[in-house]
Amino acid sequence: MSAIRKVVLAYSGGLDTSVILKWLQDEYQCEVVTYTADLGQGEEVEEVRPKAEALGVKEIFIEDLRESFVADYVWPMFRANAIYEGEYLLGTSIARPCIAKGLVEAARATGADAIAHGATGKGNDQVRFELGAYGLMPEIRVIAPWREWDLNSRERLLAYAEQHGIPIAKKADGGSPYSMDANCLHISYEGGELEDPWTAPDPAMWRWTADPQQAPDSPEEISIQFEAGDAVAVNGEAGTPFAILDRLNALGAKHGIGRIDIVENRYVGIKSRGAYETPGGTILLRAHRAIESITLDREAAHLKDSLMPRYAEMIYNGYWFAPEREALQALIDRTQRTVNGEVRLALYKGQVQVLGRRSESDSLFDAAISTFEDDRGKYDQKDAAGFIKLNALRLKLGRR
Numbered sequence: 001m002s003a004i005r006k007v008v009l010a011y012s013g014g015l016d017t018s019v020i021l022k023w024l025q026d027e028y029q030c031e032v033v034t035y036t037a038d039l040g041q042g043e044e045v046e047e048v049r050p051k052a053e054a055l056g057v058k059e060i061f062i063e064d065l066r067e068s069f070v071a072d073y074v075w076p077m078f079r080a081n082a083i084y085e086g087e088y089l090l091g092t093s094i095a096r097p098c099i100a101k102g103l104v105e106a107a108r109a110t111g112a113d114a115i116a117h118g119a120t121g122k123g124n125d126q127v128r129f130e131l132g133a134y135g136l137m138p139e140i141r142v143i144a145p146w147r148e149w150d151l152n153s154r155e156r157l158l159a160y161a162e163q164h165g166i167p168i169a170k171k172a173d174g175g176s177p178y179s180m181d182a183n184c185l186h187i188s189y190e191g192g193e194l195e196d197p198w199t200a201p202d203p204a205m206w207r208w209t210a211d212p213q214q215a216p217d218s219p220e221e222i223s224i225q226f227e228a229g230d231a232v233a234v235n236g237e238a239g240t241p242f243a244i245l246d247r248l249n250a251l252g253a254k255h256g257i258g259r260i261d262i263v264e265n266r267y268v269g270i271k272s273r274g275a276y277e278t279p280g281g282t283i284l285l286r287a288h289r290a291i292e293s294i295t296l297d298r299e300a301a302h303l304k305d306s307l308m309p310r311y312a313e314m315i316y317n318g319y320w321f322a323p324e325r326e327a328l329q330a331l332i333d334r335t336q337r338t339v340n341g342e343v344r345l346a347l348y349k350g351q352v353q354v355l356g357r358r359s360e361s362d363s364l365f366d367a368a369i370s371t372f373e374d375d376r377g378k379y380d381q382k383d384a385a386g387f388i389k390l391n392a393l394r395l396k397l398g399r400r
Helices: 015-028 045-054 066-079 091-110 125-136 154-163 241-254 279-295 298-317 323-338 383-398
Strands: 006-010 031-038 060-064 114-116 141-143 179-182 187-190 220-227 230-234 259-265 271-277 341-348 351-358
Touching: 006 015, 006 091, 015 031, 015 154, 031 045, 031 091, 045 060, 060 091, 066 091, 066 230, 066 241, 066 279, 066 323, 091 114, 091 125, 091 179, 091 187, 091 298, 125 141, 220 241, 220 279, 230 241, 230 279, 241 279, 241 341, 279 341, 279 351, 298 323
Parallel strands: 006 031, 006 114, 031 060, 114 141
Antiparallel strands: 179 187, 187 271, 220 230, 220 341, 259 271, 341 351
């Protein structure tokens, strides 16, 4: 293979990617372009610029993708009510195709031969970044330092950074930090005491949400308006997709909503323990299912629910740009045309309770039929006898 002349590095300015930047320059003797995406992680992304410049980087890409991330990735995922293994709302998973697209676009713009990332050889992110990149730019080459070097622990990375004068934030006690990933949908934590699945997380670990026990003692009622399956307003106040999610995050965090602690099955075959905070997403999922309950036909809703685990696996495993995900998305989006209306919820000490749902234009709920009172002849209860007999026929035959 020809030598690498120029590589675009997915750069956060943290421990891993700061070390990788210097390592790429030394090991590959190539020019490094840095690419940093602002996905609403709550950090000042411009802070990466002087760090990259100090290491001789000439081309520095810093992109504000907050609106695109929510509108083009998070919202389509929530139309499907996607949850991986019953608990995980896919906050890290859904960010990777968004970043991969940015890396590929930066590679094209700069004429780079390759992209590089800081995902380890044990994790899912290496798969997600690379499948995304190859799906968009088949000829691109990928450098994954964690699969090449011998800096196979966070302590070795910290030693390398110290040796080369790379400033890295550490814990107050001097130990290595958690492995964290954040964007406007969630924040995740791995490593440290979390590597023992029996050990409870340190209460000081959580950064976004209030301790549910210390959250306000009175519930807070909110409303969310939906159009074609997407949230468009909170408490009657319209906003952009990012603004809506940001508002829900603040409300959820205040009431201690969205904390989970799980052991998940990685695509590479490893079981991994992680902790997550997804306050706005947790509210959104509950609200979206509530509005669907009155606006979706039964069989359409059940078909969606049956396909959801497969859809969630596609995102978790890195197949966002695969044809099967795109085909399934078309089906999901078709069902959302009638998902219009408003949901009322109560937020209280880590819980989200649905208080009401309504849709003036698309509700399939007919109180005149479902009522326990006089239904005015809209439903003939005698019809149920024949319905039951026909459905019981195969059961009777099977017992002969």
